[in-house]
Amino acid sequence: MEQRIWHKQYRPETPAELDLEPVTMPELLARQAKRIPKSDAMLYMGKHITYEELDYLAGRFAAGMAALGVGRGDRVAVALPNTPQTVIAHFGLWRLGAVPVACNPLYTDAEMEHQFKLAGVGAAVALDLLCPRLLALRAKTDLRLLVCCHINDYLPFPLRQLYPLLKRQMYRRYERQAGYWPFMEVIANAPGAHTGPPPKWDDLALIPFTGGTTGVSKGVMITHANASSIVQILRAWFFDLASQPGSELGVFPIFHISGFTGVLNTCVINGWSNILVPKPEPATALQMIIKYRPDLVPAVPTLYVGIMAQPEFAKADLSFVKGFFSGAAPLAVDTIHDLKAATGGDIMEVYGMTESCALITATPWRGKLKPGSVGVPLPNTDVKLVDMEDGKTIVPVGEPGEIAFRGPQMCAGYYNMPAETAHAIRDGWFHTGDVAKMDEDGFLFIVDRTKDMIVASGFNIYPREIDEVLFEHPAVLEACAVGVPDDYRGETVKAFVVLNRGMKATPEELDQWCRQRLTPYKAPKLYEFVESLPKSAVGKILRRELRDREWAKSGRQRNV
Known part of the structure; x- marks a missing residue:
């Protein structure tokens, strides 16, 4: 590609454009199974699963699903936390040429119904707790096959024995219904391992759904070319880690695009161990970091803040962590400094979206760090x-x-939504709806989403800027500014604030703080102190949920 201003920020080891290999993720897994058969592919609560074992299990799961009628092109929902079944299911379905449909286990029945209908889901692989709800969806959707996963299937002894047997009995009555199969039986009953042709480079590899933060959720068409290309680019970005044995904390949920790319596929292409974290909570995450000593720790800023608030953090030796990478929201300058001081590891901020396979820009690895920036565009x-x-x-x-943006990670569009696809992809460029500034070095600074912009008395106000100012206040743990209806200004700024434990602040104090740092029309006019802020499954603050609640209370409708 043509020389761009950001290319001068690349390390000499990372080219501006890679010669991408047309190899799919299931083919890459097969390579690793031959290259490093006895190396750990997964570590789950003390259970070790090697690359050789993962490849074998994926092949048997593919054969078992084929025997149950699943074939090339079929859409199969995967509604699981980060467990071994999640990894096995993705690679097994890819062996068949089937298409996993990423499904958040916390979705409501209405959300699942909408997404199953839109994607044409005919089968699902789900956690046992979800199975009664999914069985009820069979009358409303095309769902005909349900594979149930028990949380203890791959737990090591003695943890396996601690699983309440009574809970399992609660779901046993479903297990002999037509179209209902336990995950382990699908593998055990498989007629050998599937040996069919691998999926093609341009075939669909995944249908994840946008988070719904900008309206009705849309199914994004991620191809095998997208999925493989972005992790090949990441391998070049982490130039000094890719050739070494390593491990990564699998705290990003795999059903989210960040976990799909940044954990699942990044680990496989590099031959790293994926330390699976089924429930991404700060205390659990810190315990697993201390116990399993991962080389890389990816997380959203809210999780980093929670980890650093744990009493054990200050006394823990985390010098083994080589790097942290963060996305979905700005990482505060204090957080960057504290992580660097505690570990010495590099801090990498990233920017991307579901439609970009999670990544468009990143802080140059082993390069310049500009706090507040999400880095520079990646190679290609x-x-x-x-x-x-x-x-x-x-x-x-x-x-x-x-x-x-444009690049090999750009999705093929929205599933069964041609109008939305045409609006987003114009002349080969994907228009993100995000607003940013770029400096003379090519570093990108996110301003906000166009749909989040507050228009007050004709002034455009970006709430992200207000969040960052509030976050700098010593008493503030988290903050989220939204536009609320105002008879005079049209909209005005309201800030929802979570205080640090044991600290106090008043609206007057925060108002003075903001007015010293913001143009007066940007300063919040209203404050509400709350115990917590609504968050997505990966910990991203849901600004739209707060804003919609305020507008619903007013009985008015926002015109954006």
């Missing part, structure tokens, strides 16, 4: 900032504009 990736009105004119350096 082009980015431009365009005028928010016409969507075409490129804005000057330092001016805000909508992010548009």
